[in-house]
Amino acid sequence: MGEKKDKEPTFTGSRPYAPREYDKKEEERLRALLRKIFAQKTPPKG
């Protein structure tokens, strides 16, 4: 897991954006977390 930090900042003030990268384990944790949140939004009826 980590963020790319390989680009030079521009003069005008931005540090070029690079998407965050997750390893497989973290990605699985996040998928499970998202499922959990979705389940909280739509709890089973009855």
Place this chain on the structure above:
Amino acid sequence: MNNLEKNVFGQKAENSQEELSRKLENVLQKKQEKKSSPSHEAINDLVEGLPDILKEKIIADIKRLEGYGLNEEQLRIEAEIRAREIRENYLDKRFDMPNKSFAKLETMQTIDNILEGEVVLEDLKKTARVSFDLNGLKSVNDITRSHENGDRYLKLFADILKKEELAVWLKERNIEAVATADGGDEFGAILKSDKEISSDVLNEFMDKVENELSQDERASEILDFSDEKIILAFAGISEEDLAGKTAEERRKILEEAKKEIPADYKFKAIVSSGAATLYDSFADVKISGEDDYERILGKMMGSIFDKSDENMQKAKVDFKRGLRDSNDPEKIFLAKVYSRSEGEVEARRLLEEYMVRFGKL
């Protein structure tokens, strides 16, 4: 009975004629009712110019009150109160644009919309936030000795964020955006798409905004380094210091103060920006077993704000370091303009740094 005697539902024409008149009357009556209903056209003038989410908020409230049997006048008063509250709570009057509270509300609504149907982790790349921090506001205020100029400087950036062509540029890339004034020298943009927002688009967007701003010549009119008053104020020379001096002495003082300013220097407005998608910030969301759905939405919203702010702060540090480490006289001077308002400690640190690099001043 031939086909001409039938209407589309197969009824007899002579009967349908009567029915049609009745239906038409009914429709006209309903249209009239709708026209006089405060939850529709009658409150349009009150909600004009508000972002859709806020219009819907007011209309939903008024519809609810209609159900309680309030008459037209009462509903109109309620709608006026709500519209006023909404404008006070969610709009920045200085720039006539949504504020940070609105940004939070809109972001939570967007996250809620994403969490529909078969949501997958990659869907979180469809929402991004860009944080902007306008550099040099304190310097503009201090050197011009006027907060009015500071407000003009902020408005300059607000105008760029509100430009129609920027919204069109995003729309061409399938992105809906809302720009917000987040307080002080901070601004933001919420970007939404039904597709993943690529890093190229985010970088192009930030470059576009930054370039538009740095090329806006109004900045050099707000902080005009060809103006004697500004030159003297920058050098820390007050009217009191000049009292009793001869014209020749004044001229010499001014010439001395000018020496520090690069030839034909024009002050530029520069904004530092940082972006993050919900995907980037999702790993930072800490959820406990007691959190209900609303609280989770709030935490997800908070995490994307924190992440884009963090990236913006890193950009700001890089940018200022880049100015200080530069050999370009204009950049070195801009670093001095910024540092002028960053306190004595920072000024001393810079001075020491210059002395190490260039020898005694």
